[in-house]
Amino acid sequence: MTVGLNHYLAVSGLLFCIGLAGVFFRRNLLVVYMCIEMMLAAASLALVAFSRFRGDLDGQVLALLVISVAAAEVAVGLALIVAVCRRGLKPTVDELAGMKL
Amino acid sequence: MLPLISAAGITLFGLRRPRLAGVLSVGAAAGVAVLSLLVFTGTPFGEWWECSAEWLSVGELNVPVALRFDPLSLTMGLIVAWVSFVIHVYSLGYMRGDRGFGRYFAGLSLFLFSMLLIVLAGNLLVLFIGWELVGVSSYLLIGFWYQRPAAADASKKAFLLNRLGDFGFLVGLLLVWSKTGTVDISELECKLALDPGLLGSLATAAGLLIFCGVLGKSAQFPLHVWLPDAMEGPTPVSALIHAATMVAAGVYLLCRVFFLLALPGSAALELIAWVGAFTALLAAVIATQQDDIKRILAYSTLSQLGYMVMAVGASSVSRPPVAAMYHLSTHACFKALLFLGAGSVICAVHHEQNIWRMGALGKKMPVTFVTFLIAALALAGVPPLSGFFSKESILASVLESNVAARHALFAVAVAVAALTGFYMTRLVAVTFFGPERTQIAGQARESGMILTIPLLILAVPSAFAGFWGIDSAYASQFKGAAVEHAGVFGRIAAAFTHSPVATLWGLGAAIVGIVTGLAVYWNAATDRLPEKLGLVAGWARNRFYFDELYAALNEATHEFLSRLADGVDRWVISGIMVRGVHGSIELAGRLLRLTQTGNIQIHAVLLGAGIAILLLIVLQH
Secondary structure, eight states: OOOOHHHHHHHOOOOHHHHHHHHOOOOOOOHHHHHHHHHHHHHHHHHHHHHHHHTOHHHHHHEEEHHHHHHHHHHHHHHHHHHHHHTOOOOOOGGGTTTTO | OHHHHHHHHHHITTTHHHHHHHHHHHHHHHHHHEEEEEEEHOOOOTTEEEEEEEEEETTEEEEEEEEOOOOHEEEHHHHHHHHHHHHHHHHHHTTTTTTTHHHHHHHHHHHHHHHHHHHHBBBBHHHHHHHHHHHHHHHHHHHTTTTSSSHHHHHHHHHHHHHHHHHHHHHHHHHHHHHHHBHHHHHHHHHHHOOOOGGGGGHHHHHHHHHHHHHTTTTTTTSTTTHHGGGGHHHHHHHHHHHTTTHHHEEEEHHHTHHHHTOOOOOOHHHHHHHHHHHHHHHHHHTTTOOOOOHHHHHHHHHHHHHHHHHHHHHOOSSSSHHHHHHHHHHHHHHHHHHHHHHHHHHTTOOBBBGGGGOOHHOOOHHHHHHHHHHHHHHTTTSHHHHHHHHHHHHHHHHHHOOOOHHHHHHHHHHHHHHHHHHHHHHHHHSSSSOSSSSHTOOOOOOHHHOOOOOOOHHHHHHHGGTHHHHHHHHHHHHHOOOOOOOOHHHHHHHHHHHHHHHHHHHHHHHHHHHHHHHHHHTTOOOOHHHHHHHHHHHHHHHHHHHHHHHHHHHHHHHHHHHHHHHHHIIIIIIIIIHHHHHHHHHHHHHHHTTTOOHHHHHHHHHHHHHHHHHHHHHHH
16 A cells, blocks of 8 residues: 555644644643644645645745744643743633733 | 976985975976876787886896886876876975974975886786885885874884785795796786696695785785774875885786686686675774764775675676776775865864864865865765766676676675765765864864865866776776776766666665765764764774774784793793703713722723723724
8 A cells, every 4th residue: 555645734734733723722821832833744744745746846844934933832832831831820821811892 | 207206306406405305206206197098098908018127037036117008008007197296296395394394395206216126017026016015115105204103113113014925925926936937918828728737736825926916905805904003104205105006006906816816616716706895884884983083984995895896895806896996096086085085183172183173164164175075975986076986887797797696796895885874974974064072173174275186186086086987997907808888978878787786776775875974963962873873883893993902913913922932932942952062971970980989900900991992993804
């Protein structure tokens, strides 16, 4: 059995859905963060797979870009979580309800 | 044009220079009078000509400023011009020393101009402009003493009631125009002569709508209430409005568009006849119980106008409304004379207008008395004075008319004739005979020359106009057969031979009225009629409560309208529109607020769901 595009995409979709579910349902901010990273990784995997099967490098370049952006985003996000902890709050989504009207 | 220039000139320069204003205005009036005489004699008998200038041209509508000189307008113009001239001269004396002297003459000149515009107008639109101008200038003149609340109210009332009628006139005008495509009088007459069915079923409506304008201007029932109130103006103005001009314009208009009213299949004329008869009777009854000398005359004017309107209504194509115009002309003279005489009396007794506070003035004011008596007898229809002839011709035309109930109409006319004799006798007997009822009546003196000379001038046509053949001048307009008579006695004899029944009834009625009047009021110290008649007299004294009725009606309508407006405002505008919009938005906001829990994950779920829905929609297409 050869590994085709569909397999890659299936894995990518699965990863994305797991990440989405984590974002939707987990309480811990760190875990939510990791799930977001997982969704980005799923997207990157799909990009690389497309690139590989189309025979050009555009998708891979885009994947590199996504990785670097994700790194920056993680830095900001982790900093925010640290800030939350410093204010004496637990790093859970329930604590951050400041957008309630 | 002269009076317009004079009016403008006085307004611009003369308001503070009474002498200049008077000279200018009287000069203009004299010029018009002379010109009218020249044009009248210069135009061959029975012919007509027009002069016009381009004025308004919109699409297919072409309205020139057309002046039309035909027997009808020329004769009418002549009377208007001369009576106005006499009144102008009289005003010089009557208004002397008034602070608004210049303003008064400006109004008078404007009035004369607009009246001549009506008379000479060659198309209905120009006539309408004159019509409105008359309304405006009468407003200015009735409200001349605007410091008095009564005068201000009266002028407002006159103006508003006139507007009410004018609106109908305007609608009728537009109706005629939309159906025939022309407003020119001679063109309209040609078209309607060629095709009498041109207006179709709208003929009656068009006729009655135009008659609405007449209702207002000639103060016919139910718009008659303004005229007696208009007595608040200066007396010469009353003479001008009531005699030759404003109120006469209505009857004149009816004759002008008579071909329109007399279209086959139009029921307008019959209705007009009854409105006229009703007004005549109503006003005559009211006149018997008024105490104010000017109000008596005002109601008698109303009654005589009703007479003329009735005469128009009783005419037909084969019997044109010559009688109405004839009576209009003679009435113009003797009613102007009556008002000017009343003005002279009022001056003499220091602006006292209640006849029960006068008395025995006949000996002290001989000129006024004699001229007033001539006019009163003419009004009552005593031969050989002018009123006799015109009244006789009206009675004859009513008796010969095509109206279904012409005998009832004739009975009303005779009753009015009797009442006329009665109230004029009452007026003369109480004012000029009997005891001196108050001290001021005892001290009265004859008025000055400038007041008495116009009286004398007007007394001439009042007495003798019956012999001048005015009716044949009018008859030539309508291609009707004019009865030509030579000599004084021939005319009197002809009045009897032409239609003996009508004449004898009319004369009999007048005599009965006068004799009853003398019997009741000779040397009377107080009015004994109310005790004898009771309720009717009380009603007549209070003018049949028309003013109160109208006031109540007005109030009720007002109340209803304001309640309606209030309801709309409260429930529709404020309720549905303003509060509804505000409420529904607030409700939506409250509902949407529930979704804003602040929980990031719910936000994220909603975001995801939104994206999913969007993707679904995009991918499906």
